[in-house]
Amino acid sequence: MLEVSAIQCQFDTQTVVDNVSFHINPGDICCLLGPSGCGKTTILRAIAGFQAISQGQIALSGKTLSSPGYSLSPDLRHIGMVFQDYALFPHLNVYDNIRFGLGKRSPAEQKATVGKLLELVRLNGVEQRFPHELSGGQQQRVALARALAPSPELLLMDEPFSNLDADLRKRLSLEVRDILKELGISAILVTHDQLEAFAFSDHVGLLHGGALQQWDTPFNLYHEPVNPTVARFIGEGSFLPGRVGLEGNQVETELGLLVGNRAYPWPPGSPVEVLLRPDDIVLAPDTGIEVIIERKIFSGSATLYTLRLPTGSQVEALLPSHNDYEIGGHVRIATRLEHLIAFPQKTDVLSSASEPVL
Missing domain, CATH: 3.40.50.300 (P-loop containing nucleotide triphosphate hydrolases)
Structure with a gap:
């Protein structure tokens, strides 16, 4: 029309x-x-x-x-x-x-x-x-x-x-x-x-x-x-460095191998940035990576936590507010996502120590 x-x-x-x-x-x-x-x-x-x-x-x-x-x-x-x-x-x-x-x-x-x-x-x-x-x-x-x-x-x-x-x-x-x-x-x-x-x-x-x-x-x-x-303006989330895995729909990050719903055209090992939304992060008390809680925002039914990874990178997690985790405390997290959002890095910010195991 x-x-x-x-x-x-x-x-x-x-x-x-x-x-x-x-x-x-x-x-x-x-x-x-x-x-x-x-x-x-x-x-x-x-x-x-x-x-x-x-x-x-x-x-x-x-x-x-x-x-x-x-x-x-x-x-x-x-x-x-x-x-x-x-x-x-x-x-x-x-x-x-x-x-x-x-x-x-x-x-x-x-x-x-x-x-x-x-x-x-x-x-x-x-x-x-x-x-x-x-x-x-x-x-x-x-x-x-x-x-x-x-x-x-x-x-x-x-x-x-x-x-x-x-x-x-x-x-x-x-x-x-x-x-x-x-x-x-x-x-x-x-x-x-x-x-x-x-x-x-x-x-x-x-x-x-x-x-x-x-x-x-x-x-x-x-x-x-x-x-x-668009990714930065819409919603909330954090970019995490990674590398493309052997399969085009895989990216290796410090949170492990992320598998998404699309195949990217970049060759294995290409440096990328992965967008993780707060609802992509879940608690994994037994198998997850230990992180430190840096800040939190309570919103009633859920709390938005900012979490620091071992490398110093930060991600956000939106968790049910039934449990109240203290700032400075430790929790273990993993990822659970269906939409893998990745973009090429302009520069390779990953150190040699961060090379993915492919």
Whole structure:
């Protein structure tokens, strides 16, 4: 439905988005994820028609929206937008804020549409209130209803939950997702919060330095990152040096021989870095390698431990919180993984003493 093809965006002579391509199918909910300054909001503004592109093309349902030297007016794009600060009209009540984009419809159609949306976003009974009389969550619902009122083909959301407290942010984002799925409306969310991106989206695009690093499902971004940039940004984990074993799906490390779900093309003995997620590490009291607990973060049902290996390398382990291991204490660990994530080392950081037994 939406096709973004090799677009480039510039501010003066500085390129802030370069050669970004992705597509969205009807009904998909997607996300542009990345740190501040990575270009995600610029891409959203370009899709909305607020930012020109210097290369590439943006098309919606086969109709060109933007190309170099051409930009269809934002009000003709059939795209709705929810801003970070909601951008509600302070002098209009809830009813009139939602009705604002329906000026070309008859009064009866306007009333029916607003009534349906008030029920959908659970704001019945507050339609006569003004924005300053609403909570943050209610204001967000008004902004969503106003954006949905003209029946857009695509909804864009620029960090719409960032002004809410953590609990409300989580609940409202899931409610909004359910509403969009019920209506069958495609959407793009911009956020720097990967947990929010994973919970909200069918597909996520990770941006870094103005370039799209990977466009994939949340599962694949976590378990199958295409490069170290994605691997370091998504989730938690530690890189451990190793060497490729005799089989392409094996890597020898100080935690033993790791066997994964893919065969790498590098010759045996090639130095690599292996990404170990906290859930790849398990306790092995009888057979594991002894490590020292350096720090821990308690999170209720689990505790995240930072563990120092005999060589001084560190890994993280997410363990059930039933047992409380003390900092400075010793435990024995092993690995249990299904997805082996490895990348070539730029330099051979392994000493001769670390040569794998192959």
